[in-house]
Amino acid sequence: xxxxxxLTGIAAPLPMINVDTDMIIPKQFLKTIKRTGLGKNLxxxxxxxxxxQEVPDFVLNQPKYRQAQILIAGENFGCGSSRExxxxxxxxxxxxxxxxxxxxxxxxxxxxxxxxLPIRLPQExxxxxxxxAQNAPDPTFTVDLEQNLILRPTGNEPISFKIDPFNxxxxxxxxxxxxxxxxxxxxxxxxVAKQQAQAPWLYSAGAGA
Amino acid sequence: xxxxxxxFEKIWESHLVDVxxxxxxLLYIDRHLVHxxxxxxxxxxxxxxxxxxxxxxxxxxVPDHNVPTTDRSRPIEDETxxxxxxxxxxxxxxxxxxxxxxxxxxxxxxxVIGPEQGFTLPGTTIVCGDSHTSTHGAFGALAxxxxxxxxxxxxxxxxxxxxxxxxxxxSVEGTLPFGVTAKDVILxxxxxxxxxxxTGYVVEYAGSVIRGLSMEGxxxxxxxxxxxxxxxxxxxxxxxxxxxxxxxxxxxxxxxxEKAVAWWRTLVSDEGAxxxxxxxxxxxxxxxxxxxxxxxQDVVGITGRVPDPKNAKDEAQRRAMERALDYMxxxxxxxxxxxxxxxxxxxxxxxxxxxxxxxxxxxxxxKKIAANVQAMVVPGSGLVRxxxxxxxxxxxxxxxxxxxxxxGCSMCLGMNPDQLxxxxxxxxxxNRNFEGRQGRQGRTHLLSPEMAAAAAxxxxxxxxxxxxx
Numbered sequence: 001x002x003x004x005x006x007l008t009g010i011a012a013p014l015p016m017i018n019v020d021t022d023m024i025i026p027k028q029f030l031k032t033i034k035r036t037g038l039g040k041n042l043x044x045x046x047x048x049x050x051x052x053q054e055v056p057d058f059v060l061n062q063p064k065y066r067q068a069q070i071l072i073a074g075e076n077f078g079c080g081s082s083r084e085x086x087x088x089x090x091x092x093x094x095x096x097x098x099x100x101x102x103x104x105x106x107x108x109x110x111x112x113x114x115x116x117l118p119i120r121l122p123q124e125x126x127x128x129x130x131x132x133a134q135n136a137p138d139p140t141f142t143v144d145l146e147q148n149l150i151l152r153p154t155g156n157e158p159i160s161f162k163i164d165p166f167n168x169x170x171x172x173x174x175x176x177x178x179x180x181x182x183x184x185x186x187x188x189x190x191x192v193a194k195q196q197a198q199a200p201w202l203y204s205a206g207a208g209a
Numbered sequence: 210x211x212x213x214x215x216x217f218e219k220i221w222e223s224h225l226v227d228v229x230x231x232x233x234x235l236l237y238i239d240r241h242l243v244h245x246x247x248x249x250x251x252x253x254x255x256x257x258x259x260x261x262x263x264x265x266x267x268x269x270x271v272p273d274h275n276v277p278t279t280d281r282s283r284p285i286e287d288e289t290x291x292x293x294x295x296x297x298x299x300x301x302x303x304x305x306x307x308x309x310x311x312x313x314x315x316x317x318x319x320x321v322i323g324p325e326q327g328f329t330l331p332g333t334t335i336v337c338g339d340s341h342t343s344t345h346g347a348f349g350a351l352a353x354x355x356x357x358x359x360x361x362x363x364x365x366x367x368x369x370x371x372x373x374x375x376x377x378x379x380s381v382e383g384t385l386p387f388g389v390t391a392k393d394v395i396l397x398x399x400x401x402x403x404x405x406x407x408t409g410y411v412v413e414y415a416g417s418v419i420r421g422l423s424m425e426g427x428x429x430x431x432x433x434x435x436x437x438x439x440x441x442x443x444x445x446x447x448x449x450x451x452x453x454x455x456x457x458x459x460x461x462x463x464x465x466x467e468k469a470v471a472w473w474r475t476l477v478s479d480e481g482a483x484x485x486x487x488x489x490x491x492x493x494x495x496x497x498x499x500x501x502x503x504x505x506q507d508v509v510g511i512t513g514r515v516p517d518p519k520n521a522k523d524e525a526q527r528r529a530m531e532r533a534l535d536y537m538x539x540x541x542x543x544x545x546x547x548x549x550x551x552x553x554x555x556x557x558x559x560x561x562x563x564x565x566x567x568x569x570x571x572x573x574x575x576k577k578i579a580a581n582v583q584a585m586v587v588p589g590s591g592l593v594r595x596x597x598x599x600x601x602x603x604x605x606x607x608x609x610x611x612x613x614x615x616x617g618c619s620m621c622l623g624m625n626p627d628q629l630x631x632x633x634x635x636x637x638x639x640n641r642n643f644e645g646r647q648g649r650q651g652r653t654h655l656l657s658p659e660m661a662a663a664a665a666x667x668x669x670x671x672x673x674x675x676x677x678x
Contacts, residue, residue: 016532017525018404018504022643027624031275031289033249033296035357045645050631074525076405079438080643081622082340083247084356105374105408105440106340106354113358164372166233178260181366184227184235188368191226191237199332201461201469202239207269207307207328 002115003174007096008142009069012059013133017074021086021107024078030085038085039092060093070097070141072130075123078107087114097143099150101126112167115174117145119161129159145172213479216445217376217411220351220476224334226368236371238363239333240350242319243270243306245297246624247338251361252300260365265305267367269328269459272297273318274624276311278587278614285311290625304364317590317616320344320558324428325592327457331446331473336363341558341640342441343434347427348454349446349476351411354435374440375409375485378478380416383492388674390568391426392560392638392657394418394490395433396498400508402488407439410486413478414444418492424453425564432559433640436505445477499545499670500642500655502533507642509545511660511672517541536644537652538632545670548654552635553584553665554647555611555658557621560638561589565658566597570605572662572677578610579668585612587619587627611665623648636664 029041047058054061060068071090077100078086087110090098097117111118121129132154133139142151145168150159163171170177181188196203214222227235248270255261262268275290285291294311301308309315315322320341323329329345335352336342338360345352359369379402381394399406412434414427422430427444434442451470454460461469496510509516518534518541521527534541539548555561555569566588578584586606588594594616597603603613620627621639629635629651638661642653654670663673 015525015528017529020504020641020643022622022641022646026645026649027622030246030624031287031293033253033293035250045649050649076408076438079404080340080435080641082338082354082356084250084338084358087356102405102408104405104438106356106435110356110358113356164233165231166229166370177370178254178258178362178365181235181362181368181370185366187227187235188237188366192367195237199469199472201465202330202333204465205327205330205459205461206240206266207459 001113001174001176004096004115004117004145004171006142006144006146007069008140010065010067011070011072011129011133011139011141012065012068013130014059014071014073015130018076018079019073020080021078021083022080024086025083025089030083035088036092038089039094042089042093064139067094069094070099070143071095072126072133073098073100075101077103079104082106084110084113087111087116091116099126099129112170115171117143117163117171119143121159121161125159213481215376215478215482215484216349216413216443216476217351220332220334221373232373234371234373235368236334238336238367238369239267240328240335241268241363242323242335242337242342243268243360244274244319244337244339245272245293246274247357248300248360249293249296250357251364252304254361255304255364262304262306262364263367265307268306268364269323270297270301270306270308271316271319271322272311274618274622276617277625278617278619278627281312281615287626314591314595317593318558318561318618320432321561321589321593324348325457325590327454327460330454330460330469331450332476336369340435341432343439344428344432344558346431346434346441346443347424348450349443349473351441351443353440374411377407377410377412377439377486377488378484379412379414379488379490381414381418381490381492382416383418385418385492385495388497388659388677389495390657390659391422391429393495393498395430396500396508396655397490397495399433399437399505400498401490402437404436404504404506405438407434407437410439412437412439412442414442419444420447423564424449425562428562429559433505436640446473497657497660497673499660501537501539501545502530503536503642503644504533505640505642505655507533511545511670513545515539515541515543515545546672548670549634550582550636550664550669551633552629553578553582553661554587554620554635554637554639555585555661556587556589556619557639558589558618559640560658561587561593563593563596565638566593566602567600569658569662570602572659572673573609573666574605576609576666578665581668582665584610584665585614587614588616590616620647622646636661636670
């Protein structure tokens with residue numbers, strides 16, 4: 001996984017609540033067997049008309065935000081389906097940080113597996129950042145994960161944020177958590193031995209039984 | 210540690226492999242369900258790193274999202290769908306995972322076949338790359354949806370790295386009024402707590418109404434936990450649970466069965482156990498529910514009216530309501546029963562089980578569907594379909610004018626050809642009414658199987674109680 005340390009880029013404002021993963025990447029694009037190539041279909045139904053023309057009003061179609069690397073959105077971002085295609089589409093488009101008052105749990109987890117930093121901030125702070133992303137002539141922000149700080153285009157007071165320490169370390173180091181878990185193979189084996197004694201039916205039954 | 214524990218705590222603690230100082234936990238996973246949409250990249254990841262599936266016998270795979278519900282004798286027409294299903298078949302062969310292929314009678318929606326086969330068991334941890342994995346919580350299992358990277362993690366290690374969630378108990382007490390079903394209960398719950406109300410929580414459903422529900426009804430309730438933001442919802446197992454599981458092909462047998470039931474009997478929240486949040490609903494206050502908007506929290510009683518954004522609690526909510534009403538083509542204040550439909554969809558992991566089909570068939574028996582609607586039944590599995598046919602339900606549906614289809618996810622999300630056209634309006638027993646969910650610009654109203662059947666008969670959203678007095 002690509003490490004996330006410090007990101008400087010345009011922030012696009014998406015002042016909507018409950019943005020669901022069907023909106024982020026509609027079902028017809030889930031038929032892929034790859035992780036890449038989904039960026040062009042990010043927010044497909046809001047971004048394009050039925051015949052594939054760009055919807056000029058949509059934020060990522062506006063010249064100012066076409067190169068956005070940060071997204072600022074309303075509460076409960078990423079709700080709905082568990083599809084990891086949602087963070088894949090964001091990452092493929094170039095968005096590596098989403099800032100919102102709250103996130104749905106599965107989407108939130110999926111972000112960390114793909115080098116995307118989801119930042120939770122209070123609604124008032126989001127309102128202020130959203131206004132800056134909308135109004136600043138150059139809405140370039142810097143998200144510094146090493147310092148846990150967001151630097152703003154207006155030069156206003158930087159915003160500090162908190163990230164779960166384990167997730168933060170995985171992002172900073174670009175760690176493969178399967179590799180980390182495999183280092184605990186002994187503990188997993190010990191667990192299995194114990195469970196097999198206590199609940200043998202979990203091993204005698206099951207698929208192929 | 211020795212004080213009274215909730216059901217969730219008992220399952221969680223009995224599956225901890227390792228806990229780091231900061232609370233990050235390595236949780237053992239007993240059962241893993243796999244389908245074609247969220248697994249190809251996970252198997253590819255295993256291949257790329259030279260890893261194996263650690264416990265193939267704890268893993269069960271089935272294609273469900275992409276499969277056509279029409280003729281199964283020919284290959285899937287859509288190339289990308291066909292490749293995805295073939296990829297699952299090849300991956301299962303290569304990694305030694307049992308697969309119920311498209312032409313296997315046991316094929317069906319992953320959350321229908323897990324319980325049906327007895328693969329789903331009380332007290333277990335169950336995951337799947339699908340948010341409706343919460344369904345299996347009906348058996349007193351800790352079951353939740355995961356992303357594809359986590360699918361790969363479970364395939365390789367049979368564990369997941371997790372943070373301990375908070376606990377919420379939702380109690381539904383009293384007696385459900387006539388015509389009110391498990392689907393209405395869960396829609397009412399989501400309406401009350403909101404679509405993010407359960408975020409960060411595992412929900413335990415309790416109370417006399419929940420205990421009174423059948424296993425199918427409990428699955429319907431747990432299924433939509435995620436629509437209330439909770440990754441997992443669970444219900445303490447009881448006699449109904451063992452009765453449902455006994456004799457299922459993948460359930461324990463003989464002496465193992467006796468041992469298992471003895472253990473399962475301990476899977477209740479202890480007297481005095483505490484939760485981080487408590488919610489109470491009174492059954493008598495619930496009426497048949499429908500959704501009017503594009504979020505599952507947008508619920509209203511069938512005797513109600515489409516709400517007015519003027520009454521929204523804040524600006525963000527008002528904008529969301531206006532957008533939803535515009536998308537749905539509805540006017541504030543209009544009676545819900547005046548909403549005219551084009552399609553009726555009966556199926557999905559929420560309501561595609563035998564009991565759902567029986568309930569709907571009871572409403573439509575001897576009646577015809579309205580001329581303005583096209584209606585279809587998509588059983589949750591090949592075995593549900595077979596059983597329904599044995600009971601003659603297919604004939605009741607076909608006589609009424611419903612299409613009788615093969616099993617799969619179908620129009621719940623329209624990854625196969627079963628989709629809404631732009632602006633088509635559908636009464637659907639599924640779980641999501643998001644924009645574009647059932648087809649670009651399609652309009653979805655969520656409701657119970659009984660209400661869907663009533664809607665099919667009249668051609669508009671209808672209070673089922675008027676039809677089955």
